[in-house]
Amino acid sequence: MGKMLSFDNVNFFYQTKKEEIQALKDLTFDVDENEFASIVGPSGCGKTTILSLIAGLLEASSGEILLSGTPIKDSDDRIGYMFQRDHLFEWRTIWQNVTLSLEIKKQPNADQIREQAKELLKKYDLYDFISAKPRELSGGMRQRVALIRTLVMQPKLLLLDEPFSALDFQTRLKVCDDVYDIIKSENKTAILVTHDISEALSMSDKVVVLSSRPASVKHIQMLKFNGETPLSRREDPSFGKIFDLIWKQLTNEKDNKQT
């Protein structure tokens, strides 16, 4: 398996009028192709900053970020970024939302992508709402639409920034399963940012634990749970043990901060 993404000693500073805020410090980790990686860390440590760097919305102050071996700037690999809120455009129909990226960048195989989008909408019971406006949909449905909109970009790498945090617990488990299913069946590489350890464990092959700001890698945990879906992976006997381990890494962090 090749490397999809690698961070090598990346530093990042936010510039504000008052001061320079270091968000990332010597950050080093990588994500393999077709791997599902999760990033967990204390609130405000720099998780969103990492995703913004990968998406090219920010530029690293120092260090190197490679996407399939080429620097992010020069890479034309597509990256799909899914935000915490769905950010569906209220004035567009579901279909127009889903196909937004096709309007922005002309694709040679646009028809094929449209067909694929229709299949996905059908599979997740959204096809009947294709000409509805976003406000007619529930939170879980909207989040699924947002994911399909991201997939229409044909990304090699998917970035998910706490995409489930606005959902209630029941919906959250269901949407997690759906998202996991979509990502695995489409053979995507994904990076999920979450503050929910069990969510990270249930979905990913690798968990990257970050320190508080400035974020650096504290621990990397490889996972091999039995189970086809996030829900069934939670049943794995070693799930609880690894949960404790990561929990300690995170809370340990908080103790250090207090002393």
Add this chain to the structure above:
Amino acid sequence: MKKTTNKPKFSPVAKYSKAHERYLKRLRNDKIFVILFQILILVLGIGLWELLAYTKVIDAFFVSSPSRIFNMFVSLVENGSIFKHIGITLLETIIGFVVATLGGTFFAIILWWNKRLRRILEPYIVVLNSLPKIALGPIIILWVGSGMGAIIVMCVLICIVLTTITMLNAFNSCDADKIQLMKSMHANKFQIFWKLILPSATDEFISVLKINVGMSCNQPALSLRRKFQVLSLQKVRSCLVNT
């Protein structure tokens, strides 16, 4: 047999639609109530005005009265000149409205596009906005004469600053994360504007349209009243001369 065929009528859907009907009826009644009261206020207002003018509590020479206006209206309709006046007023309104709305939105777009220009011009826009434009009336009349031109310029002046400010605010209040989303799809600035900023400002644009319709009607309406007054003065004069 008959009973079984009748049964589907009592489906849950029917029950639901009854409640829905009640709801619709309440909505309708509410609407009727509001409209009735609006009419009532109008009638009372006009009645009071007429009464005060009739009893000479207020001087109808300056504030006119509903019956006078009605008489004037009838005489203008009789000699046909009302249509000319209305035509001119309408033209002034439409030109003023269109120029101000498009111009203001255009300025707002320029200022959204160029942040530095926006910062440079900000104090001037604020001053322009707080300036009572009516005060510019004499200057405008000196510049463009007292005809239709002056009215249109006045009308545009009053509406354009507000339009610019409102639209610029609307553009700037667009969710930053949505802009990030567009950027993550590699949208260029024009696409961000066209597909996100502009449509997300639709509500504000509509309210600007409403305000501008009102305000641009105002200006020519003032002039229309002036024409009426001139006419009525002539009438008064001719009355005086005759006696």
